[in-house]
Amino acid sequence: MGTAPRLATDRVEALLSLEQHLITEQCAIERWFRCQWQKTPPPFYASVDLRNAGFKLAPIDTNLFPAGFNNLNPEYAPLYVSAVQHYLAQYHPGLERVLLLPENHTRNGFYLENVARLAELLEQAGLNVRVASLRGEAQELELPSGGRLRLEALERHGDHLQAGDFLPELILLNNDLSGGTPPLLEGLAQTILPPLAAGWRTRRKSQHFAHYRRLAQELGEVIDIDPWLIDPIFRRCQGIDFMRAEGRDCLVANVNAVLDAIRERYAHYGIQARPFVIVKADAGTYGMGVMTAYSGEEFLELNRKARTRMAKSKEGLPVSDVFIQEGVYTYERTAENAVAEPVVYLVGQQVLGGFYRVHRERGEDENLNAPGAHFEPMAFAETGVNPCRNSPPDAPINRYYAYGVIARLAVMAAAREARDWSTQSRA
Amino acid sequence: MGTAPRLATDRVEALLSLEQHLITEQCAIERWFRCQWQKTPPPFYASVDLRNAGFKLAPIDTNLFPAGFNNLNPEYAPLYVSAVQHYLAQYHPGLERVLLLPENHTRNGFYLENVARLAELLEQAGLNVRVASLRGEAQELELPSGGRLRLEALERHGDHLQAGDFLPELILLNNDLSGGTPPLLEGLAQTILPPLAAGWRTRRKSQHFAHYRRLAQELGEVIDIDPWLIDPIFRRCQGIDFMRAEGRDCLVANVNAVLDAIRERYAHYGIQARPFVIVKADAGTYGMGVMTAYSGEEFLELNRKARTRMAKSKEGLPVSDVFIQEGVYTYERTAENAVAEPVVYLVGQQVLGGFYRVHRERGEDENLNAPGAHFEPMAFAETGVNPCRNSPPDAPINRYYAYGVIARLAVMAAAREARDWSTQSRA
Incomplete structure (x- = not known):
């Protein structure tokens, strides 16, 4: 390792x-x-x-909605399984059947390995597990590691989701609902974890x-x-439209306010680094629409390319609420x-x-969660x-x-x- | 391994x-x-x-009161530590200071390694830990592995036990109280785990x-x-005195009853093995006073050596209640x-x-927990x-x-x- x-x-x-x-x-x-x-x-x-x-x-x-379980050191699998078991014992003792709903990235082998590993952990913890795609159709996918991942056909009957004749008691989302909550998941009688409100849209x-x-x-x-x-440190701005340059004043003021606050702490500790902020969508994930800035005034002169990049987050959602976070160098x-x-x-x-x-x-002052x-x-x-x-x-x-x-x-x-x-x- | x-x-x-x-x-x-x-x-x-x-x-x-934590595979230490943490989280979230009370085997290097390993696990789980002997005096003992184990002086103040100025919230027994509950431990306001009633005397x-x-x-x-x-399968006999041969009829009858019940199951499954029982003290541990028998009549003709061995368990306690357990071959x-x-x-x-x-x-029909x-x-x-x-x-x-x-x-x-x-x- x-x-x-x-x-x-x-x-x-x-x-x-x-x-x-x-x-x-x-x-x-x-x-x-x-x-x-x-x-x-x-x-x-x-x-x-x-x-x-x-x-x-x-x-x-x-x-x-973490992906990457396939990257955890497999030697410690008993620790991961015991963590799942302790969680179940404390919060869902009566649970036996789980439906795992992953992202629709069926061509991303890395992600599919994550789903397979996650399903395996849940099984090792003593659950009956099925995997189904929100797209609905049954599928058998090949994993880069050589195994196969079966996606069951997903059906809704009244207030229940089913995968074939498998009626889960719990629906575990590994899909971050960036595109909003699909109607298929609304008003279900089954427990959903994380709750729908955890989706990146909300x-x-x-x-x-x-x-x-x-x-x-x-x-x-x-x-x-x-x-x-x-x-x-962080601040936020609401009602931003990068394309129309609406809300620029808030951005400039709040970026500068965060930078000032960092500067004060750097001075206090005698830190010689240059303060910076990371500006990103307040909702959403995946490192789209993320930029590093060293002054609020940078937002007065964004070129068309930068504005377009900032205006959309994953799945094309328009950005309107902006989150301005102290940049933390990674050394x-x-x-x-x-x-x-x-x-x-x-x-x-x-x-x-x-x-x-x-x-x-990428540099030590940049977002690393990027292609x-x-x-x-x-x-x-x-x-x-x-x-x-x-x-x-x-x-x-x-x-x-x-x-x-x-x-x-x-x-x-x-x-x-x-x-x-x-x-x-x-x- | x-x-x-x-x-x-x-x-x-x-x-x-x-x-x-x-x-x-x-x-x-x-x-x-x-x-x-x-x-x-x-x-x-x-x-x-x-x-x-x-x-x-x-x-x-x-x-x-398990000993032998030093024999667990050290590679899985994170699993052991997480088990302690989950136990604390669920049953004793506010706990911070633990006093570990081991057996008085200060010359048994193997046992001392167990105590040191156990104290280390509790520390890794995020507890403040001290070890003290029920004998009371402070001591520093050498471990076969090269480290040292410190035993604190043990003091009782009113309804509290203390190790120097360390006031534990929990007393963890690794001493099985075979000799009965010492007065030092009676009527304490601190939580004791396992509870005193778990001691082998009771x-x-x-x-x-x-x-x-x-x-x-x-x-x-x-x-x-x-x-x-x-x-x-098991039965028990009360009021047995091996030295005076009191209660022999109960022993003969119950040993034979257990053997008959085993014989019935062996016949049911077509098992060709010879049924046997293990006879031991109903209270006590450590494999003293444990014998294998193939018929109740063996207890009519026990020689003096066997009777003496059966009459006492650990720490010289007289045996009066006898536990007759189906012998399970270990293959x-x-x-x-x-x-x-x-x-x-x-x-x-x-x-x-x-x-x-x-x-x-020893054979596959014998107690292995022996010198x-x-x-x-x-x-x-x-x-x-x-x-x-x-x-x-x-x-x-x-x-x-x-x-x-x-x-x-x-x-x-x-x-x-x-x-x-x-x-x-x-x-």
Whole structure:
């Protein structure tokens, strides 16, 4: 599996002290997490994109429809299966039949491997599992690894979805509903996980990161750290039309406000880096419509190409709400000097491990979740997800513990989002 | 880690069909377990001794103070740690400080390694842990592996135990209280796990196996098998005095009754083996006072040596209640042809894996938990604790799944015992 990326920066002191702090405070952190999960159950699964700037370690995206299970270290399968079993035991003990609904990417072999691996994990946990496509027709697909993935015909009967004569008790979405909720899924009597409100059409990054901000403050108080060290500053603008240049003033003002706030913190810590922001759609995913900016004024002079790129997100949704997030440098580099960012996977409250997203053609101030990225399951999870208090803070086992803490904090923010949705749907 | 023991018998057909059956019924089994754990929480930890007779797979002893954590495959440490974390999350979320009280075997390097490994697992799960001896004095002991184990001075202040200035919220016993409950532990305000009633002085094998019998019937109905295939027949005699030969009639009658019942089942299945029983103390552990018998009349003619051996169990307790258990042949053999029996470890509801207890000088009809036994962590857990429906039923991964099902059933029996104790202590 190779070795872990090295942190290509001389600004590691603050992070080493952050990592050391997280390890020292492990007992308080774990106790705090346990009590929080009792109040707010975690989502079934998630992946969290992190950026490690040496002086700062923060989540930049929390995906409730994670793909990439095929990239997890297969040696730790018993850990993944046990995470599914514990989730079921706590939240769905009576469950036996699950229907997995993946994305419609039937030509993306990588994605199909993910679906097959996920279905296998659920089976190993002791569930009866079928996979069906929202497109409906039965299909048998070849996997690059040589196996086959069967998609069942999907039928709706009244308020139930069925795959042939298989009547699932739970529908597990691995389709992020970027195109909105298909009528097929509306008004079902069966439980759907994640809930439909988690779909990218309705879910808002600003709501997620507002919860995350509060959680970073709460954890910051428990372990006595500046929450900024783990929390990216953000603002948002509503009613933006990139093509018609509507809402530019809000963009300029809020980009500059975020940059000013970063500048203040950089000055406070003596950090010599240039502040930047990432501007993206408040709803949506997949790294389309994502740009790096160093000043608000850049939005006064966007060329047609940039405006077109920003105006649409995945599945052609028009962008109108814009999320402006502090750019967090990623100083992780592979042995070949490519820029890398960690991606952490969870089932329930359990960190499974993760891998690095690597992009050879992008810089440390850019979005790496873009065509050309690849995954390197380097070392991550090989040494487990628990710290060793007798090893140095930057030993991989301890760096991964820090990743796990921040990723769980992001997942807890998603859990609080879910609480909002269920309050909203009851209202 | 070598390979798994082979099953040295031609009577595997029934077991293969049992193993196959457990795998086929995995979803129903797992669902049933999940619902049962909701009703009856599992004990913190346990180890279960199994016997694999080819035609029958059954527990013979369930230990609520397991030693031997040092024998578990270290590669799967993340699984063990996550089992502790899930247990804490579900049953003791607010817990932070644990005091581990081991046995007083300070010269048994193997046991000390177990204590050190257990303390390490609890620490990795995010607890503050201290170890203290019930003897009270502070000590630093050398471990055969080279490390050191610190025992803190133990003090009682009012209704609290303390180790120096460390005030634990939970006291975790790895001492089976064979000598009875020390006054130091009585009337404490702190939670004690396992509860004092689980100590071998009070706990009764007959109560455990009565619960197990009911559970084997319940699971047998769910998956449609003869419960005898997983359940050892038993009877007990009270008021036995081996030295004075009191209660011999009960022994003769009940040993013969168990043998008759075995004979009936052997005839039913066409099994050509000779029925035998294991006679041991109804309370107590450690394989003292354990004998194999082929007829009740053997107890009319016990020589003085055998009577003396049977009259006392660990820590010199006199035996008065006797447990007569169907002998289950163990047909597992190592590559060197030594007799082996599987020992399965659990934390909460999670099977961690296990190893084989091997005894070169004992037969397949004898107790192996005796001086001269050693442990071989062969293969067990290497392939995980989840079955593979695409592999043959006797593939190690599937045999281990069968072990895990039976071990969990035994642990659930212990969970029901604990429910009795808490009812009794409230009454």
